[in-house]
Amino acid sequence: MSVGENRARRDGADKVTGRTRFTIDTYPENALHAALRRADLAAGRILTIDTARAEAVPGVRAVITARDVTGYEGLGVRDRQLFARDMVRYFGEPLAAVAADTIEIAEYACSLIDVEIEEIEPVVRMSDALKEGARLIHPDWQQYDQTEQGKRAGNVAWEATVVRGDTASQFAREDVTVVEGTYTVGRQNQAYFEPRVSIATYEDGRYTITTSTQVPWAVRSTVAELLEVPESSVRVIVPPVGGAFGGKFEAALETFAAALAERTRRPVRIANSRQDEMLTAPARDNAEIRIRSAIDPGHRIVAREATVLMDAGAYSGEQGFLTAMTAYTLGGVYELGSVRLVSQAVYTNTPPTGAFRSCNGAYNMFALEMHTRDISDRLGVDVDEFRRRNAIRDGSINAIGQPMDGDILIPMLDRMTALRHQTPRPRGGDVIDGVLPDGRLYGRATVFGAWFVLVGPSACTVNLNPDGSATVVTSGVEIGSGSMVQSIPQIVAQSLGIDPDHVTVRAADTDSGGYDAGVGGGRTTVSLGGASTAACEEVRKKAIVVAADLLEAAPEDLTYADGTVEVTGVPGMGVSVTEIARHAQKRFGPISGSGAFNREGVQRLPGCIAGHMVDGIEMPIYAVHDCEIAIDGDTGHIEVLAYRTVQDVGRAINPRAIGGQIQGGIVQGLGYAIHEEITIDGRGRIEQTGFEGYRLPGVKDSVAVSIDLFEGAPSYGPFGAKGAGEIPIVAVAAAIASAVAEATGKTVQQIPLTPPRVWRLINDCEPEVTLDWISKSWRDNVIGDADTLERDAGVFP
Amino acid sequence: MVYHLVVNGEGHDISASPMCSLSRVLRERLHLTGTKLACGEGFCGSCSVLVDGNIVPSCLVSIARAQGHEIDTIEALTAGHPTVSAIAAAFVEDDVVQCGMCFPGMLVAIRALLSRNPKPTRSELVDGLTGNLCRCTGYARLVDSAIGVIDNIASVETAK
Numbered sequence: 001m002s003v004g005e006n007r008a009r010r011d012g013a014d015k016v017t018g019r020t021r022f023t024i025d026t027y028p029e030n031a032l033h034a035a036l037r038r039a040d041l042a043a044g045r046i047l048t049i050d051t052a053r054a055e056a057v058p059g060v061r062a063v064i065t066a067r068d069v070t071g072y073e074g075l076g077v078r079d080r081q082l083f084a085r086d087m088v089r090y091f092g093e094p095l096a097a098v099a100a101d102t103i104e105i106a107e108y109a110c111s112l113i114d115v116e117i118e119e120i121e122p123v124v125r126m127s128d129a130l131k132e133g134a135r136l137i138h139p140d141w142q143q144y145d146q147t148e149q150g151k152r153a154g155n156v157a158w159e160a161t162v163v164r165g166d167t168a169s170q171f172a173r174e175d176v177t178v179v180e181g182t183y184t185v186g187r188q189n190q191a192y193f194e195p196r197v198s199i200a201t202y203e204d205g206r207y208t209i210t211t212s213t214q215v216p217w218a219v220r221s222t223v224a225e226l227l228e229v230p231e232s233s234v235r236v237i238v239p240p241v242g243g244a245f246g247g248k249f250e251a252a253l254e255t256f257a258a259a260l261a262e263r264t265r266r267p268v269r270i271a272n273s274r275q276d277e278m279l280t281a282p283a284r285d286n287a288e289i290r291i292r293s294a295i296d297p298g299h300r301i302v303a304r305e306a307t308v309l310m311d312a313g314a315y316s317g318e319q320g321f322l323t324a325m326t327a328y329t330l331g332g333v334y335e336l337g338s339v340r341l342v343s344q345a346v347y348t349n350t351p352p353t354g355a356f357r358s359c360n361g362a363y364n365m366f367a368l369e370m371h372t373r374d375i376s377d378r379l380g381v382d383v384d385e386f387r388r389r390n391a392i393r394d395g396s397i398n399a400i401g402q403p404m405d406g407d408i409l410i411p412m413l414d415r416m417t418a419l420r421h422q423t424p425r426p427r428g429g430d431v432i433d434g435v436l437p438d439g440r441l442y443g444r445a446t447v448f449g450a451w452f453v454l455v456g457p458s459a460c461t462v463n464l465n466p467d468g469s470a471t472v473v474t475s476g477v478e479i480g481s482g483s484m485v486q487s488i489p490q491i492v493a494q495s496l497g498i499d500p501d502h503v504t505v506r507a508a509d510t511d512s513g514g515y516d517a518g519v520g521g522g523r524t525t526v527s528l529g530g531a532s533t534a535a536c537e538e539v540r541k542k543a544i545v546v547a548a549d550l551l552e553a554a555p556e557d558l559t560y561a562d563g564t565v566e567v568t569g570v571p572g573m574g575v576s577v578t579e580i581a582r583h584a585q586k587r588f589g590p591i592s593g594s595g596a597f598n599r600e601g602v603q604r605l606p607g608c609i610a611g612h613m614v615d616g617i618e619m620p621i622y623a624v625h626d627c628e629i630a631i632d633g634d635t636g637h638i639e640v641l642a643y644r645t646v647q648d649v650g651r652a653i654n655p656r657a658i659g660g661q662i663q664g665g666i667v668q669g670l671g672y673a674i675h676e677e678i679t680i681d682g683r684g685r686i687e688q689t690g691f692e693g694y695r696l697p698g699v700k701d702s703v704a705v706s707i708d709l710f711e712g713a714p715s716y717g718p719f720g721a722k723g724a725g726e727i728p729i730v731a732v733a734a735a736i737a738s739a740v741a742e743a744t745g746k747t748v749q750q751i752p753l754t755p756p757r758v759w760r761l762i763n764d765c766e767p768e769v770t771l772d773w774i775s776k777s778w779r780d781n782v783i784g785d786a787d788t789l790e791r792d793a794g795v796f797p
Numbered sequence: 798m799v800y801h802l803v804v805n806g807e808g809h810d811i812s813a814s815p816m817c818s819l820s821r822v823l824r825e826r827l828h829l830t831g832t833k834l835a836c837g838e839g840f841c842g843s844c845s846v847l848v849d850g851n852i853v854p855s856c857l858v859s860i861a862r863a864q865g866h867e868i869d870t871i872e873a874l875t876a877g878h879p880t881v882s883a884i885a886a887a888f889v890e891d892d893v894v895q896c897g898m899c900f901p902g903m904l905v906a907i908r909a910l911l912s913r914n915p916k917p918t919r920s921e922l923v924d925g926l927t928g929n930l931c932r933c934t935g936y937a938r939l940v941d942s943a944i945g946v947i948d949n950i951a952s953v954e955t956a957k
Contacts, residue, residue, distance in 0.1 A: 012889035015897025016904065018831020018871040025830035104814075191932050193835035193843060193898035242833075242898040243932050274836045480896030480933050656892050660938060664895060667935030691840035691930065699926045702936035 003494040003719045006656035009485045010501075011240065011478065022242045023212040024197045024271060031199065032061055032099040034260050034270035035106035037113045038279075039088040039095055042122035042349040042684025046086055046115075049095055054109035059101040062263040063109070066095075069259050071226040073251070076148040076158060076613055079138060080315040080352075082226050082255050088117055089137055089314035090351045091685045092279040099260040099268050122349035122684040126288060126309050127773045129155040129348050137314060137347035150320065150611035151784040157312050158320030158345040159783050160611035162327050162399050163793035165338025167294075167778070170303030176294040179375045182771040183291075183367040184750050185733075187311075187678040188284040188671075189277070189688075190356050191696055194242025196281075197271035200257035207258040208235045214248045215518030216475050216508045222251035223258050234258070238508040244479040245668070246355035247281050249520045250318055278689050282317060282354025283678065285310045289367040290774045291330075295375055301390055302337035305778040306330055306367075310360060312345040313352035319345035322359050324612035329361035329730070330368055331399025332450035332620055333409065334390045339399045340778040349684045355520065357665065358730040361451055362672060363751075369447040369734035370748055373741060384446060388413060391448070398620070401605025405714045408622050408648055409448065412710050415646045416446060416624045423706040425628050425642040434743065440630040440639075441762075443743025449623035449731030453723045454521025456614075457598040459514025460531035462492060464539050464591040468563075468578030469502040472535075475513035476505070476528045481725040482657045483524040490653050491529045491718050495536035497563030498577060514596070522621060522723020525653060527597045529718040534595025542591045546584040547575050599716065607792035610784060619715060621722050622648040625666075625731040629739045636759030638674055638740065644706040650715035650722035659707050661725040666705050669732025671697040677752050800864045804829070805873035815861035820844045822860050823870060831871035831901045835930070842929030843898060845905040846870050852909035852928075871901035874908050880915075881908045884946045891942040895933035903929050907943060916951050919944045 014020045051063040066085040072078035084093045096113050100106035123129045123137060136154055138144070146152075151159045171178060198211040207227075213219050216236040224231040241248065253270045260268040272280075287310050294303040308326050312319035323343035331339060343360070356362070376383035391409040398404055429437040436442050461473040472492055478484040484505050493500040506512065516528065540560040547565035548555040551573075559568045566574030575583075584591045601618055626644040631637070645662060652658050675695040679687045688694040715722045737748040746761045749769035760766035779786040790796070799812045804827060811826055820837075823829040823846070832855055835843040839854040846855045847869040875885045885904055894900050903926065910917055910925035917925060922944055931939070 006892065008889055008892050009894065011897070012892070012894050013885075015894045016885045016888045016900040017875055018833065018901035020897050021830060022898070024834070025824070027825055193833065193841070193896060193932055195835075241896070243896040245932070274838065482895070660892060660895060660934060663935040663937055664933045665935075667937075668932070690838045691836040692838060696930050696932065697935070698930060699923050699936045699940065702940075704937035704941070705935070 001494065002490045002500045003653050005490065005654065007486055007490060007500055007654055009482055011485050020240050022194045023199065023210055023239050024194050024242065026199060026210065027269065028199060028267045031267040031269045032101065032260065032264055033103040033106050034097055034099045034256055034268050035103060035110045036094045036256065037096040037110040039084060039091060039093045039117070041088060041117065041119050042091040043120040044088045044117035045120065046084060046088060046117050048114065048116040050114040051096060053112040053114065054098055057105060057109045057112065059105040060098060060109045061266065062099045062260050064097050064259055064263065069226055069255065071228045072145065073222045073225040074316055075318055076146065076150060076320040077152065077316050078145040078147065090349055092351055093314065097256045097260060099264055124349055124680060124682060124684045126311050126346045126348060129346050130773060137349060148613045150613070153783045155347045156344045156783050157316040157347050158323055158611060160323035160326065160343045161782055161784060161789055162331060162339060162341040162609055163789050163795060164399060164401055164605055164608045166795045167303040167305050167338045167340050170338050171294045173294065176296050176302060177378055178292060178294050179371070179378050180292045180776065181367065181371040181374055182749060182769050183289045183370060184769050184771065185287050185363040185366065186752065187286045187353065188356055188676050189281050189678060189694060190245040190247030190283065192243030192245055192247055195272040195274065195277050196248065196252040198253045198257040199267060199269045200254065200261040201267045202261040202265060206233045206235060207261065208237065209254045209258055210237045210239065211254050212241050212248060213238055214241065214244045214477055214479055214520050215250065216477065216510050217515050218518060219251045219254050220510050223255045226255045227259060236510045238477045241477055241479040245357045246359065246520055249355045249518060250282060274690050278694060279686055280351050282352055284356035284362065285312065285319060285353035287311065287360065287363050288771050288774060290771055291367060291371045292776065293371065293375060295379060299379060299381060299386060299389055300337065301334055304336050305340045307774050307778065307781045308343040308360065308364065309774065310343060310345050311348055311350065311353060313348060313350045315352045316345055317352045318354045321613045322355065324614065325360050326364060327399050327609065328452050329364040329450060333392055333448045335392060335396050336399060341399065342778060342782050350680055351686065357668065358451055358726055361730045362669065362733055365449050365731050366733040366737055366751060369738055370741065373738055374747065387448065400608050402602045404620065408713045412622060412624045412646045412648065415708050415710060416626055416644065419644050419646060419706060419708045420626060423644060428630055428641045436630055440632050441743040442630055443739035444628045445735050445738030445742055446624065446626040447731050447734040447738055449625060449727060449734065451522060451621045451727040451730050453526045453619040453621065454523045455527055455599045455618045456517030456523055458516045458527040458531040459596050460528060460535045461592060461594045462532065462535040462539050464577065464581045466581045466585050468498065468576065468581055469504065470496055470498060472503060472505045472532060473513050474528055474531065475508045475510060475516035476524060477508045477519045479519055481661060483519060486657050487525045487653045488528060488532055492532050492536055494719065495533050496539060496577060497561065522726035524723070525721050526717035526723055529721060530597030531595045533718045534597060535593040538593025538595065539591055542593065543577065543580045546580045546588060546591065549587060550575050550579065550583050607794060610789060619722060621727050623727050623731055625735040627735045627739050629736065629743065631740065631743050631758060633762055636755035636757065636762065638753060638758060640670060640703045643703050646708045646710050647724065647727065648710045648713050648722065649724050650713055650717055651711055651720035652709050653719065653721050655709055658709060658724040662707050662728040663705050665728025666732055667697050667702050669729040670701060670736065673733040673736035673751055674753050677754055800860050802863055802868060804868045805870060811860065813860050815859060817860045818856050819858040819860060819863045820855035823855060829870050829872055833898050833901055835898055842906060843902040845902040847905065847909060850912060852906055871905055874905055878908060880911055880946065880950060884943045887942045887946045888939060891938065893934060893938040893942050899929060899931040903939065917947060922947070
């Protein structure tokens with residue numbers, strides 16, 4: 001058995017000793033080095049960009065600007081070009097790129113580009129962008145090519161809505177308790193350690209791009225869109241990636257390298273510095289959330305309305321797509337009698353945001369679970385009791401009317417109770433009246449988390465080699481999570497009955513692996529794994545035919561099991577996969593199989609959603625988090641004393657590796673919840689320019705997480721697996737904020753919970769988050785026509 | 798300017814501008830890309846090397862300052878040191894590595910710590926790793942793995 005086994009990583013030895021070559025470690029012979037000239041203001045009209053002085057510098061080989069690259073790209077809305085053309089929309093936006101013999105020459109030449117920009121007052125906050133008469137970040141928004149169905153208007157780049165049932169009449173009932181909450185969160189930088197970097201060549205009319213990405217096929221299409229060339233002329237190769245966390249789920253520097261390589265006919269290397277990454281990484285968006293709920297006398301949620309504003313920054317990027325996730329991350333854990341949700345991606349003059357592990361789930365769960373706490377407080381009931389009463393269970397329908405399969409959340413809560421007893425808090429001492437012996441405030445909380453598998457298409461080819469080994473060809477990328485070095489080889493080994501060490505996984509190359517939606521969203525094990533098992537199935541079928549020839553038996557009398565093909569019912573009468581592969585080679589030619597995977601969404605209630613770009617957001621995944629914290633009342637400093645999680649994994653392909661994902665994801669979440677703070681000044685500039693100002697968790701911020709993997713929930717993933725790497729971060733902010741609320745007795749409306757913020761909470765001088773610009777009425781907040789949305793959902797007020 | 802650098806016991810004459818960082822020289826000129834570079838400002842520990850046995854961030858050391866000193870990089874640091882090699886092996890065996898960008902720097906830090914303090918306690922080990930950031934792993938498992946090796950060696954020695 002290889003599924004379920006704690007196999008070590010095959011790339012481990014080279015990684016720990018530094019021998020692994022990431023893209024950033026590659027400096028090709030004869031390569032030119034590229035640098036960007038970036039805008040040093042957030043909004044302005046471009047009057048001139050004169051590159052003459054830069055071009056005259058010895059060693060400069062090419063200079064390109066918006067004049068040279070004219071295509072548009074975007075997911076759903078094509079609103080972005082490679083370079084700013086007429087307007088600058090964010091601080092750091094590329095204006096020109098230079099390729100030169102050395103990086104020093106390229107940077108020097110960039111500084112000689114004469115740029116004249118008429119500065120405009122930037123629109124930095126979403127509240128300003130949504131004001132009546134606000135300046136439009138994209139005055140020509142109506143001219144943009146829109147490739148997906150959805151509503152947008154002015155500074156609202158995209159809107160996704162959910163309407164199920166008549167919330168208005170529920171809120172109007174006299175016997176319900178109405179509870180409201182407003183929450184706000186800042187951005188979080190992915191801070192992958194390998195910065196984004198690309199190396200391109202141009203030969204025989206094709207671009208070959210080696211790059212640090214999660215999405216080789218999306219890079220292929222984005223480069224083609226921007227350069228206005230056929231997608232087939234772009235080849236993308238991905239060596240091991242030094243961390244990504246969602247930040248490399250979209251194209252980045254590739255097109256600069258490709259365009260400059262075409263001009264110069266030399267390899268071109270372009271790499272971001274950490275400062276570039278702090279300025280321009282597609283961070284988890286800052287967001288503003290308003291939730292209202294109506295609770296009936298039986299303590300059931302009969303209506304819920306929520307508005308989620310997501311700061312997209314200057315271009316819609318992935319945010320239009322991510323708006324849909326609110327349906328699952330805010331609407332996926334509690335039974336709701338009726339529900340209305342609206343999520344809007346809002347343009348501002350700030351760097352574009354993007355995907356980061358669990359995306360809006362990381363803050364929607366914070367808002368949802370703080371709101372859940374407030375409801376329980378108002379009702380005067382125990383929050384855990386309220387949770388149990390309202391949790392999604394077998395046969396529940398979720399926010400968009402999908403029926404849910406299996407009792408998962410409540411058994412997970414029970415498992416958490418058991419885990420808490422098995423793993424008592426190792427330090428802190430006895431709590432008396434909410435205070436620890438050293439005088440610090442004590443808080444504990446248990447919360448829910450929900451994510452899903454972003455299924456999407458994957459392809460896989462498996463070659464059975466004459467030595468009995470298998471080669472797996474896909475476009476999957478190893479970003480550190482172990483998907484391509486543990487889960488896929490273990491799945492293939494299990495399917496073929498061979499040792500995982502005899503499974504080779506080819507590094508992603510769009511010229512050899514078939515289409516893949518990318519590594520992220522918890523999809524790799526499910527979708528690429530599903531494609532792999534399908535490919536193995538074909539290999540097994542062919543192997544039986546070959547074995548039949550070898551054994552002079554009828555194929556229907558043969559069974560493939562444990563790496564041999566045997567005559568059914570006659571154990572020992574069989575041939576090994578190696579013998580089969582060799583025989584095939586001689587008689588029929590080599591054996592290979594190809595497989596594919598995708599899954600349409602489970603049926604939703606007709607007409608209840610609008611502006612959702614994908615159907616394939618699928619298969620719920622749950623987590624229960626529990627933490628105990630101590631707060632120093634004098635400083636506001638939080639120490640995490642214990643952290644526990646029960647995570648729904650379907651079936652654990654490699655339990656220890658999943659544990660590594662959980663430990664890492666939760667510490668990343670502690671950074672998000674407690675001290676990773678990005679602030680944007682009035683001029684639209686991110687104030688944290690490096691790791692000095694941006695406080696990542698260090699070894700002393702870590703806590704060893706107690707983990708219980710919950711197996712057995714329904715899953716159509718290979719061997720019953722679900723994605724395990726995305727969800728660990730989803731409920732950390734929810735857990736920490738709830739524990740802070742418990743410890744201090746105050747409502748928490750904002751993260752990160754830095755010491756100054758916690759101190760202000762304790763001392764009643766933390767400003768209230770009112771979000772006055774978001775109406776209490778869902779109808780007022782939608783840009784779509786509320787009547788139409790209701791009618792489409794079958795609601796007739 | 799031409800500088801003479803002694804790296805991993807081998808001499809090299811390198812022509813560079815005086816402010817060129819040691820990390821760039823190691824990575825781009827000597828192809829020693831085991832020295833990773835994540836922040837370039839001395840805050841992450843990924844580019845740590847030993848200069849005359851002391852741990853320093855190579856991104857903050859200029860080639861001019863490095864001349865005349867013994868420089869040791871990850872490429873030479875694990876093989877010659879049984880405990881560090883054992884910890885490197887344990888990191889693999891215990892499956893604690895993820896993306897792998899920070900681990901070479903972690904091992905350099907551990908090597909530097911062990912040369913000062915051959916039998917660190919868990920909290921001394923944690924102190925020794927405070928200059929090394931990791932974005933993937935959440936630290937706990939790598940600390941467990943390393944301290945497991947250190948404690949094991951200590952107990953074997955006690956048994957002798």
